[in-house]
Amino acid sequence: xxxxxxxxxxxxxxxxTTIEYRVLPGTRAAVGVSGPxxxxxxxxxxxxxxxxxxxxxxxxxxxAIGGCFCNDLQAIADxxxxxxxxxxxxxxxxxxxxPSRASEARMNVQCSLAGGADPSELIERAKRLxxxxxxxxxxxxxxxxxx
Numbered sequence: 001x002x003x004x005x006x007x008x009x010x011x012x013x014x015x016x017t018t019i020e021y022r023v024l025p026g027t028r029a030a031v032g033v034s035g036p037x038x039x040x041x042x043x044x045x046x047x048x049x050x051x052x053x054x055x056x057x058x059x060x061x062x063x064a065i066g067g068c069f070c071n072d073l074q075a076i077a078d079x080x081x082x083x084x085x086x087x088x089x090x091x092x093x094x095x096x097x098x099p100s101r102a103s104e105a106r107m108n109v110q111c112s113l114a115g116g117a118d119p120s121e122l123i124e125r126a127k128r129l130x131x132x133x134x135x136x137x138x139x140x141x142x143x144x145x146x147x
Contacts, residue, residue, distance in 0.1 A: 014131070017034070018034070019032050019033065019034040020032070020033050020034075021033075021041065024040065024053070027042070027051055027053060028042070028043075028048070028049040028050065028051070029041060029042035029050070029051060029053045029054055030042075039054065039055065039060070040053050040054025040055070041054050041055060041056070041057065041060060042054040042055070042056065043056055044056065058093055058095060058102070061093060061102060061105075062091040062092070062093050062105070063091075064132050065091050065093075065105055065107065065132050065133060065136070066089045066090070066091040066107060068130055068131050068132035068133065069089055069107060069109070069126060069130045069132070069133060070087060070089055072126045072129060072130045072131065073087065073109075073111070073122065073123070073126040074087075076122060076125050076126050076129065077113075077122055080121075080122060080125075082113050082114070082117060082119075082122060083113065083114035084111060084112070084113060084114075084119075085112045085113060085114055086110070086111070086112040087109075087110070087111050087112075088109070088110040088111075089107060089108070089109050089110075090107065090108045091105060091106070091107045092105070092106045092107075093105045093106075102136075105136070107133075109123050111123060
């Protein structure tokens with residue numbers, strides 16, 4: 001993810017993010033890289049040559065939804081001068097159809113703030129502003145080329 005904007009404007013346009021996947025030599029898994037960060041995408045052992053070395057696509061989608069929400073929640077908490085003491089986010093995605101596609105995602109957020117403050121407003125703001133969640137809710141084109 002691109003760096004965050006300064007406080008007071010935490011969720012403004014982030015420009016373009018580009019990642020790259022390459023086959024992990026000797027496997028059918030792929031290593032995704034963005035700057036100094038990496039992740040392995042693979043299938044379950046025995047499924048289409050998978051070795052279970054990393055996350056499958058559905059798990060990566062759930063991680064993107066939850067991870068983005070956590071990042072946005074932290075940025076908004078900073079804007080609101082709130083300190084998050086504990087945060088737990090669980091994301092479940094249902095898949096259906098032919099070809100298979102995500103049909104629904106559900107996220108459960110547990111958040112504790114310093115001083116026992118109620119996190120409801122913080123969570124609602126993050127829900128309205130979360131980048132990945134909003135992108136998926138409204139949809140966007142995915143252009144695939146072999147150039």
